[in-house]
Amino acid sequence: MIVVLTPNPAVDVTYRVAEQAVGVTQRVLDVARRPGGKGVNVARVLHAAGVETTSVLPLGGTTGSWTAEALQRDGLTTTAVPVAGDTRTTVTVVDDLAHPTMYGEPGPAVTADEWAAVGVAVHGTCAAASAFVVSGSLPRGADPRVVRPWVGGAVDAGVLVVADLSGPALLEAASAGATICKPNRDELLDATGAPDERAGALDLLARGAGVVVVSAGSAGISAHTPDGVVSVAAVPDVHGNPTGAGDAATAGLVLALTAPDGRRTTGAPAPDPLGHDVLRHALRSAAAYGAAAVLRPVAGEVDRDAVDRFLTQLDRTGSST
Amino acid sequence: MIVVLTPNPAVDVTYRVAEQAVGVTQRVLDVARRPGGKGVNVARVLHAAGVETTSVLPLGGTTGSWTAEALQRDGLTTTAVPVAGDTRTTVTVVDDLAHPTMYGEPGPAVTADEWAAVGVAVHGTCAAASAFVVSGSLPRGADPRVVRPWVGGAVDAGVLVVADLSGPALLEAASAGATICKPNRDELLDATGAPDERAGALDLLARGAGVVVVSAGSAGISAHTPDGVVSVAAVPDVHGNPTGAGDAATAGLVLALTAPDGRRTTGAPAPDPLGHDVLRHALRSAAAYGAAAVLRPVAGEVDRDAVDRFLTQLDRTGSST
Numbered sequence: 210m211i212v213v214l215t216p217n218p219a220v221d222v223t224y225r226v227a228e229q230a231v232g233v234t235q236r237v238l239d240v241a242r243r244p245g246g247k248g249v250n251v252a253r254v255l256h257a258a259g260v261e262t263t264s265v266l267p268l269g270g271t272t273g274s275w276t277a278e279a280l281q282r283d284g285l286t287t288t289a290v291p292v293a294g295d296t297r298t299t300v301t302v303v304d305d306l307a308h309p310t311m312y313g314e315p316g317p318a319v320t321a322d323e324w325a326a327v328g329v330a331v332h333g334t335c336a337a338a339s340a341f342v343v344s345g346s347l348p349r350g351a352d353p354r355v356v357r358p359w360v361g362g363a364v365d366a367g368v369l370v371v372a373d374l375s376g377p378a379l380l381e382a383a384s385a386g387a388t389i390c391k392p393n394r395d396e397l398l399d400a401t402g403a404p405d406e407r408a409g410a411l412d413l414l415a416r417g418a419g420v421v422v423v424s425a426g427s428a429g430i431s432a433h434t435p436d437g438v439v440s441v442a443a444v445p446d447v448h449g450n451p452t453g454a455g456d457a458a459t460a461g462l463v464l465a466l467t468a469p470d471g472r473r474t475t476g477a478p479a480p481d482p483l484g485h486d487v488l489r490h491a492l493r494s495a496a497a498y499g500a501a502a503v504l505r506p507v508a509g510e511v512d513r514d515a516v517d518r519f520l521t522q523l524d525r526t527g528s529s530t
Numbered sequence: 531m532i533v534v535l536t537p538n539p540a541v542d543v544t545y546r547v548a549e550q551a552v553g554v555t556q557r558v559l560d561v562a563r564r565p566g567g568k569g570v571n572v573a574r575v576l577h578a579a580g581v582e583t584t585s586v587l588p589l590g591g592t593t594g595s596w597t598a599e600a601l602q603r604d605g606l607t608t609t610a611v612p613v614a615g616d617t618r619t620t621v622t623v624v625d626d627l628a629h630p631t632m633y634g635e636p637g638p639a640v641t642a643d644e645w646a647a648v649g650v651a652v653h654g655t656c657a658a659a660s661a662f663v664v665s666g667s668l669p670r671g672a673d674p675r676v677v678r679p680w681v682g683g684a685v686d687a688g689v690l691v692v693a694d695l696s697g698p699a700l701l702e703a704a705s706a707g708a709t710i711c712k713p714n715r716d717e718l719l720d721a722t723g724a725p726d727e728r729a730g731a732l733d734l735l736a737r738g739a740g741v742v743v744v745s746a747g748s749a750g751i752s753a754h755t756p757d758g759v760v761s762v763a764a765v766p767d768v769h770g771n772p773t774g775a776g777d778a779a780t781a782g783l784v785l786a787l788t789a790p791d792g793r794r795t796t797g798a799p800a801p802d803p804l805g806h807d808v809l810r811h812a813l814r815s816a817a818a819y820g821a822a823a824v825l826r827p828v829a830g831e832v833d834r835d836a837v838d839r840f841l842t843q844l845d846r847t848g849s850s851t
Contacts, residue, residue, distance in 0.1 A: 222619075224633050229552040232629030240635050242616075271592040298543075300621055302633065308553030312545050312623065314561050 210261040211463060212334045212368075214327070214343040214359060215248030216351070217316040218266045218276055220298045221508075229304050244276045244283075245299060245508070247345035247373060250456035251463075253509035254498065256285055258464055263288055263334045267327055269317055270295030288330045292323045297348070316348030324355045331359045335366040339467045343382070344373040344459060353377035360385035369466055373459050376400050383416035388483070390418040391459055394425045407433065420483050422462060422492070424455055430496050432488040439485045441492040442526060444500035444519045453508025454499045461498025461516075465491040493523040531582040532784060533655045533689075535648070535664040535680060536569030537672070538637040539587045539597055541619045542829075550625050565597045565604075566620060566829070568666035568694060571777035572784075574830035575819065577606055579785055584609055584655045588648055590638055591616030609651045613644045618669070637669030645676040652680045656687040660788045664703070665694040665780060674698035681706035690787055694780050697721050704737035709804070711739040712780055715746045728754065741804050743783060743813070745776055751817050753809040760806050762813040763847060765821035765840045774829025775820040782819025782837075786812040814844040 225239040252264045268277055268289045273296035277289045294317020302310045319327075335341050341363035347353065356378045363370045364386045371389045372382035375396040383390050390413050394406055403409035410421035410433030421433040431440040466487070483491075497519035501511040546560040573585045589598055589610045594617035598610045615638020623631045640648075656662050662684035668674065677699045684691045685707045692710045693703035696717040704711050711734050715727055724730035731742035731754030742754040752761040787808070804812075818840035822832040 224621075224635075226633070231550045231552060231631050234632040234634065237633050237635045271596040275592040300545075300633070310552050311555040312547070312558050312621070313555065314545075314558045 210263060210334075210338045211252075211255055211340045211342065211467065212263050212265060212331065212338045212363075213248045213252040213255070214265045214331055214341070215246040215252075215345050216267070216327070216343065216355075217346050217348045218244065218246035218249060218268065218296055219314070219316075220272045220276060220296065221245030221301070222298055223301045223303060226302060226304050229302055229307050229310060235302075242279075243507070243509075244279045247456050247459075248342065249280070249285075250453045250509035251342055251344050251373075251460050252285055253283070254457045254460035254502070254511055255463065257511065257513070258460070260464065260467075260469075262286060263338070265290065265327065265330045265334060267292045267317075267319055267323060268296050269293055272296040272298060288334055290323065290326045290330050292317060292319050294318050294348075315350070316346075319348055319351060324351075327355075328358045328362065332362045332366070335363045335368055338366075338368050340369040340371065340463050341366075342371045342373070342459060342463060344371075344456065346375065347378050353381050356381040357385045360387050364388070369463070371459060371463055373455070379413070380416060383413040383418040383421075386417045386419070388419040389422055389462070390420075391422040391424070391462065393455060394423050394428075397421070397423055406431070407438065410438075411435075420488065422495070424458055424495070424499070426451070426454075430458065430492050430499070432483075432485075432492055434483070434485070434488070437485070439488045439492060441489065441496050441523060443496055444522060447500045447503045449503040450506055450508075451503055453505075453510075454502045456508065457502030457511050458495040458499035460511075461494040461496070462491050464498070465494035493520060496523055531584060531655075531659045532573075532576055532661045532663065532788065533584050533586060533652065533659045533684075534569045534573040534576070535586045535652055535662070536567040536573075536666050537588070537648070537664065537676075538667050538669045539565065539567035539570060539589065539617055540635070540637075541593045541597060541617065542566030542622070543619055544622045544624060547623060547625050550623055550628050550631060556623075563600075564828070565600045568777050568780075569663065570601070570606075571774045571830035572663055572665050572694075572781050573606055574604070575778045575781035575823070575832055576784065578832065578834070579781070581785065581788075583607060584659070586611065586648065586651045586655060588613045588638075588640055588644060589617050590614055593617040593619060609655055611644065611647045611651050613638055613640050615639050615669075636671070637667075640669055640672060645672075648676075649679045649683065653683045653687070656684045656689050659687075659689050661690040661692065661784050662687075663692045663694070663780060663784060665692075665777065667696065668699050674702050677702040678706045681708050685709070690784070692780060692784055694776070700734070701737060704734040704739040704742075707738045707740070709740040710743055710783070711741075712743040712745070712783065714776060715744050715749075718742070718744055727752070728759065731759075732756075741809065743816070745779055745816070745820070747772070747775075751779065751813050751820070753804075753806075753813055755804070755806070755809070758806070760809045760813060762810065762817050762844060764817055765843060768821045768824045770824040771827055771829075772824055774826075774831075775823045777829065778823030778832050779816040779820035781832075782815040782817070783812050785819070786815035814841060817844055
């Protein structure tokens, strides 16, 4: 079982309009509403791959209860931690003419006690888990140090810990000893202030991260260890919707590093140390899942046939070390 | 007591952003969320004026339960008619630079049985009422004939009926004998296809409306009867937020035509026939309330001191018949 924490879940609303424009009243032609947040997307992809997951999410207000019900309808096991604030909404406006416009609410003010309850839920579920993924933003204004006990506790429980975070929260996850920190390149440079990817990765490794996996979209994906870098090219010529591709890549990474059914293979931490061969295999899985997500119109889904096709394709092309 | 039906209530969400733009991701700096719909605004103004109201609204989903709770918190008596579809949301995006952008969801598909239940709620509440107001759009795709039993039933119950509707629903309200149809000028011309205001008003009067009150913003407000037109100029030099001014005007109109506390004055229909003197008094009240709403930043509120000031001002200036 894989535990996925989404610290700032959302109700993702998509409005289709005829033509986006500022300063006018727009008839919404079509409304789609689904539970969102990066961790939720990761959990969906893992679940679709046949792996048992438990989603831990702070949820509050009517938007929170809607999210819990919708996740249950979709068959996702959830551990909802009640919070007083309302779970946020994001609104994405689309037409056939321009790029989407996205409005992101900041998220609720979560109290220290509520964050502590999130920690208790993480620890409780990690006892039976093979991996712990924490993915997505913290609510605006949250103390990034809340990340430490989540990551530290999961490390202590002996599970693979993957942290897809940004800003100070990413630094905290590294310091707490996350097995893998997985920012995209911009997030890595932004959080560390480093001049280039390798320098940024070395910063996180020095803080305590086991491996730093850096996704760079069509420029491929790399895993940094103190010894060096393993890189895998992206699947070429994949066009579609890149939203959620990074989350599918996180799922692909975790799937490659855990038993096929998500069970713990041993009482000890999953593949440790993460050698370059293991990492190359995991990066190919990440790249294949990421590309297969681009082929699907919504985040949290992958084209299963494409995953297999892309894995074969990436096995044939090599990778540089 | 005044019954106010909002056929298509909404959760009105306002997002403040730094600068509106199409095709980008926008941080929402501030979120405001309140129950909306034209009828809700009318009920708020009546309630603030000390008149007992009952709001009848079809409500569904988590947005519907949120709306019911929020209205109760605001002290508004509600009769919620449960519907299977989700109550709609509107999102208005504001900054300090451009006009607001408003996204309006279509509203739920309400079944014939659910509309019948709305009719039952209207009839039940009108038995103890002095007036019935139906205000705002129908959900997109709703059969405009649903309006008939609401208006017809309230007329039969002997209460003052004010219909602020548009399109075919406005024509249905007229045919069902609404005491007052109150479109704005654009809505009147659009619904009737008439070349000018008087022709449009005569169309509605011929269908069965008692009086047609036409608001034209800063151009004033007029009441049409078969005998002629009474007009009152708008309060000059009022600047602010015009959203909800028409709804405040509707409240002002109803307040002038009912007992000060909203009680029924007699068993018979309130002021009937609505002579030109009575109408002139009512139009002044409508104009004062509408202008006093412009001074408030949100719909559903009026500046009480301004109402009195504007009433005095409008009494001094005359009106043309």
